[in-house]
Amino acid sequence: MKILIIGAGGREHAIGKKLVDSPLVEAVYCAPGNPGMKKDGIQPVAIADTDHEALILFAREKCISWTFVGPEIPLLNGIVDDFVAADLKIFGPTKRAALIEGSKSFAKQLMRECQIPTAESQTFDDYEMAIAYIREKGAPIVVKADGLAAGKGVVVAMTIGEAIQAAKDMLKSHRFGESGNQIVVEEFLAGEEFSLLAFVRGTEVYPMVISQDHKRAYDLDKGPNTGGMGAYSPVPQISQGMVDEAIEMILKPAAQGMVEQGRSFTGILYAGLIATVDGPKVIEFNARFGDPETQVVLPRLVNDFAQVIDDLLGNRSIELEWSQDEFHVGVVVAAEGYPATYETEMMLPDFSDEPHVQVYYAGVAEKEGRLVGNGGRVYLVEAKAETLEQAQKLIYEVLERKDTTKTFYRHDIGNKALEAVEGKVLSKR
Ligand code: AMP
Numbered sequence: 001m002k003i004l005i006i007g008a009g010g011r012e013h014a015i016g017k018k019l020v021d022s023p024l025v026e027a028v029y030c031a032p033g034n035p036g037m038k039k040d041g042i043q044p045v046a047i048a049d050t051d052h053e054a055l056i057l058f059a060r061e062k063c064i065s066w067t068f069v070g071p072e073i074p075l076l077n078g079i080v081d082d083f084v085a086a087d088l089k090i091f092g093p094t095k096r097a098a099l100i101e102g103s104k105s106f107a108k109q110l111m112r113e114c115q116i117p118t119a120e121s122q123t124f125d126d127y128e129m130a131i132a133y134i135r136e137k138g139a140p141i142v143v144k145a146d147g148l149a150a151g152k153g154v155v156v157a158m159t160i161g162e163a164i165q166a167a168k169d170m171l172k173s174h175r176f177g178e179s180g181n182q183i184v185v186e187e188f189l190a191g192e193e194f195s196l197l198a199f200v201r202g203t204e205v206y207p208m209v210i211s212q213d214h215k216r217a218y219d220l221d222k223g224p225n226t227g228g229m230g231a232y233s234p235v236p237q238i239s240q241g242m243v244d245e246a247i248e249m250i251l252k253p254a255a256q257g258m259v260e261q262g263r264s265f266t267g268i269l270y271a272g273l274i275a276t277v278d279g280p281k282v283i284e285f286n287a288r289f290g291d292p293e294t295q296v297v298l299p300r301l302v303n304d305f306a307q308v309i310d311d312l313l314g315n316r317s318i319e320l321e322w323s324q325d326e327f328h329v330g331v332v333v334a335a336e337g338y339p340a341t342y343e344t345e346m347m348l349p350d351f352s353d354e355p356h357v358q359v360y361y362a363g364v365a366e367k368e369g370r371l372v373g374n375g376g377r378v379y380l381v382e383a384k385a386e387t388l389e390q391a392q393k394l395i396y397e398v399l400e401r402k403d404t405t406k407t408f409y410r411h412d413i414g415n416k417a418l419e420a421v422e423g424k425v426l427s428k429r
């Protein structure tokens with residue numbers, strides 16, 4: 001098989017590596033990709049992910065067996081619809097189905113109709129009505145831009161003043177452009193967060209193992225929200241009962257609901273969940289793999305990943321197997337300043353002499369044959385070990401040895417699992 005991946009980040013690097021590892025796969029291309037991927041045999045292709053016409057031409061010329069879409073923007077731009085219209089195989093949801101990620105108010109409506117547990121909420125385009133609702137509900141309260149905002153359009157407000165400011169930034173100052181012309185104001189959910197992803201084909205749901213992302217920029221969940229600063233899998237403090245409940249009460253009804261609405265979803269469905277005392281509740285749906293969750297979840301897949309996608313595309317049934325006896329941890333190294341204006345062009349360390357970690361590249365460019373920073377999240381260092389502590393140690397010892405000038409990373413990825421003490425563990429469900 002020859003495969004084309006759409007996207008450029010660490011998630012796409014992890015998807016590509018898993019495909020390169022398959023004996024069924026002859027070549028893996030990634031458009032636009034990044035130069036860091038080349039170390040794992042993935043070939044970057046200089047075509048933008050918005051240029052569907054050029055991508056279709058490329059897929060035809062190279063006799064690509066099928067294309068895998070990483071990020072949400074091409075999905076919402078209808079890349080799957082365009083490839084299908086050109087009679088090319090592609091894995092991902094159509095534009096209509098990707099709306100589950102593209103509009104938070106649509107997702108909320110779906111959840112209401114399918115009785116999927118989520119935070120109580122209301123949608124507003126009127127500022128005065130939004131602040132009246134915020135005042136009525138009180139703080140803490142969460143204000144979200146309706147459309148895409150790269151994980152940054154959410155304000156968890158601890159005071160009414162903060163919530164009103166957020167509503168003003170979005171509805172009046174248009175801080176997120178059109179994405180914030182409508183906002184969702186929702187109840188604050190207390191509990192631990194986890195990410196549950198699944199391969200979905202219409203009403204069929206094949207869940208993956210769970211992981212936990214770290215959205216805040218700095219240690220101890222301080223600082224602004226980012227696209228994600230690190231992840232680990234498994235998440236032992238979230239019980240299998242909680243996960244099973246999420247599969248039955250959230251993923252399956254969501255897939256079913258999408259089919260009933262004429263928006264049948266095929267692709268990766270991602271549920272961002274909070275383990276509350278009343279069971280799992282949804283804080284977001286995404287129509288794709290998570291970044292950095294993929295970098296710690298996909299390595300646990302025992303099946304041949306290329307075979308799994310090929311079977312899903314070929315309407316054959318699949319049975320997934322996941323490694324159970326190892327912990328995977330991934331620490332994002334970001335450019336100083338991220339998620340605001342950040343440093344670029346810093347020289348990146350060489351990891352080729354570090355056999356115990358895997359590096360997934362994201363915001364990088366090539367300069368005189370060396371990799372330099374060229375994005376907010378620059379790369380992720382991943383390791384696996386028998387225990388979470390051992391995996392953390394492998395990563396942090398490597399990072400301490402390297403020159404990480406003009407970049408930063410969190411030092412506490414995975415600590416929530418270590419801190420979860422008996423009694424606090426949500427294992428009784
Ligand atoms: P999102 O982009 O929807 O994943 O939101 C970003 C972050 O805000 C999440 O990872 C959570 O930490 C937090 N968050 C979102 N919605 C809620 C909620 N209803 N209650 C508590 N925290 C939330």
Ligand code: GLY
Nearest residue numbers: 213228290291292
């Ligand atoms: N890690 C969060 C996301 O991919 O949306």
